[in-house]
Amino acid sequence: MTQLRVVLVKPSKYAVDGSVERFKKGFLPNATLYHIASLTPARIGDVPVTVHTVDEYVWTDLDYLRWLHHDPDAITLVALVGVQSHQFHRALDLAAYARHHGVRHCVIGGPHAMTCDTSLLQGRGVSFALAEAELIWQQILDDALAGELQPLYGRNQRWAEKLPGTVINPPSTAELARYTAPMLGLYPVRGCPYQCNFCSVIKISGRQVRSPDIESTLESLRRAKRGGVETIIFVSDNFNKFPSVRELLRAMIDERFGLPFFCQCDTQIARDPELVELLGRAGCCEMYVGAESFNRKTLKAAGKHHNHPEQYVEIIRLCRQATIRPHFGNIIGFPNDDEEEIRHHLDVLKELRPTVASFFILTPIPGTEQYDDFRKAGLITERNLDRFDATCPTWSHPILSAKRLEDLLYQCYVSYYGFLLKSGGLSIKEQQQAIYHRYTAAQRTHPMAGGVDRLRLDTAADYAALRRAVYDIDLVPLPDSLSLSGRDEALNRRIDWRVQRPVEHATS
Numbered sequence: 011m012t013q014l015r016v017v018l019v020k021p022s023k024y025a026v027d028g029s030v031e032r033f034k035k036g037f038l039p040n041a042t043l044y045h046i047a048s049l050t051p052a053r054i055g056d057v058p059v060t061v062h063t064v065d066e067y068v069w070t071d072l073d074y075l076r077w078l079h080h081d082p083d084a085i086t087l088v089a090l091v092g093v094q095s096h097q098f099h100r101a102l103d104l105a106a107y108a109r110h111h112g113v114r115h116c117v118i119g120g121p122h123a124m125t126c127d128t129s130l131l132q133g134r135g136v137s138f139a140l141a142e143a144e145l146i147w148q149q150i151l152d153d154a155l156a157g158e159l160q161p162l163y164g165r166n167q168r169w170a171e172k173l174p175g176t177v178i179n180p181p182s183t184a185e186l187a188r189y190t191a192p193m194l195g196l197y198p199v200r201g202c203p204y205q206c207n208f209c210s211v212i213k214i215s216g217r218q219v220r221s222p223d224i225e226s227t228l229e230s231l232r233r234a235k236r237g238g239v240e241t242i243i244f245v246s247d248n249f250n251k252f253p254s255v256r257e258l259l260r261a262m263i264d265e266r267f268g269l270p271f272f273c274q275c276d277t278q279i280a281r282d283p284e285l286v287e288l289l290g291r292a293g294c295c296e297m298y299v300g301a302e303s304f305n306r307k308t309l310k311a312a313g314k315h316h317n318h319p320e321q322y323v324e325i326i327r328l329c330r331q332a333t334i335r336p337h338f339g340n341i342i343g344f345p346n347d348d349e350e351e352i353r354h355h356l357d358v359l360k361e362l363r364p365t366v367a368s369f370f371i372l373t374p375i376p377g378t379e380q381y382d383d384f385r386k387a388g389l390i391t392e393r394n395l396d397r398f399d400a401t402c403p404t405w406s407h408p409i410l411s412a413k414r415l416e417d418l419l420y421q422c423y424v425s426y427y428g429f430l431l432k433s434g435g436l437s438i439k440e441q442q443q444a445i446y447h448r449y450t451a452a453q454r455t456h457p458m459a460g461g462v463d464r465l466r467l468d469t470a471a472d473y474a475a476l477r478r479a480v481y482d483i484d485l486v487p488l489p490d491s492l493s494l495s496g497r498d499e500a501l502n503r504r505i506d507w508r509v510q511r512p513v514e515h516a517t518s
């Protein structure tokens with residue numbers, strides 16, 4: 011009897027020096043990888059299905075490449091999952107590598123294929139997945155088994171109207187050991203009702219907030235705990251917009267999971283002290299909030315109308331009260347930013363003093379509204395998709411040069427964490443974190459790059475000839491964004507603000 015061998019790979023990216031970015035220890039297992047592994051049945055009819063999972067960022071050797079070779083005893087499907095624009099070249103190269111080594115079924119999915127036009131690359135032996143896995147994954151598996159993949163999956167519908175409950179099986183002990191701590195990422199909710207023009211989340215997951223039943227999340231937590239996971243990352247973007255969040259947190263408290271977790275909330279959390287208190291009781295140890303800017307005009311111009319900088323201090327206060335580390339995300343290089351504005355931003359941040367701060371360069375991510383606007387205005391200067399990772403300058407800023415923007419990015423880290431270390435009051439763990447951020451940024455490496463101790467094993471040059479042979483390109487030209495189908499537009503229009511803005515409704 012034959013078997014179906016599914017190789018799921020989260021591709022890394024090519025760093026500026028051309029090497030494949032890899033770390034001796036990663037920060038967090040990729041959530042999509044284990045989500046899709048958990049969506050894969052153990053059998054299809056009589057055929058057993060085996061799954062290999064590879065997070066390229068944390069493989070310290072190239073042994074896994076053998077899984078991308080034809081196996082005479084099995085039908086092999088290679089799926090490059092969760093591929094963002096800056097990982098797209100790497101995904102194409104791995105698919106070309108697998109094809110070259112006799113694998114007939116290769117598919118690339120994730121944010122880039124969902125939101126960007128890939129027509130130039132279609133019909134060359136690699137398929138593209140344009141929709142959420144829940145809508146198309148079973149079809150892809152069935153087609154691989156039947157002998158042929160379709161060139162495209164999910165062209166007419168990007169998002170499932172309802173998300174089925176999927177229980178996530180945690181990574182094995184050996185896989186967990188590749189990370190600095192045993193963690194697992196879970197998506198209990200998808201989508202965001204807002205419309206920030208730089209945001210890819212609303213293009214990837216839509217504006218309708220959708221979630222499976224909470225029992226599947228609870229069962230995922232139970233399995234995670236049994237499997238040795240010690241920290242959970244709820245990777246959903248706006249955990250506070252999740253209609254069942256209170257129900258989930260109360261169940262977590264009742265079951266005494268004792269699993270610390272990270273979550274992300276929007277700034278409207280400032281108006282929901284009861285939820286912050288509940289988060290703290292359920293084990294939330296860190297809350298990421300996209301503060302982005304302290305300039306209300308800048309925020310409004312970016313479509314982030316719900317961010318009111320005068321409320322940020324309340325977020326810090328509520329988090330501290332609930333023993334949650336506040337983590338502020340900051341964007342530098344908005345069109346109106348100059349050096350003085352960025353210095354002022356740092357001064358305000360130091361007054362607020364969140365325990366963790368991350369900095370990114372404003373990046374027109376392919377598929378977003380901002381990308382379309384900047385491209386139309388001829389502002390995008392970078393031609394290599396590998397650089398669209400929010401750490402590199404990619405467009406012509408009206409005031410700041412590319413070099414200055416990059417310098418400022420690292421200076422923000424060095425200055426902020428130097429300040430935190432000098433002003434004291436940090437726990438040992440927080441001090442270590444601050445030292446790591448400051449040291450890494452001083453080496454001009456982004457602290458959020460994905461892991462510690464970089465390794466250089468292979469480079470883009472090793473795959474250049476294959477890329478040219480299979481796709482007839484050296485670099486993928488900057489793509490057009492894909493527009494939404496009528497069905498997806500209709501789902502976006504069905505936002506229920508009563509559910510998704512409960513606090514504002516309660517107080518207005």
Ligand code: SF4
Pocket residue numbers: 202203204205206209210211212247248276300314
């Ligand atoms: S609030 Fe966050 S997730 Fe929502 S659109 Fe804005 S940036 Fe995106």
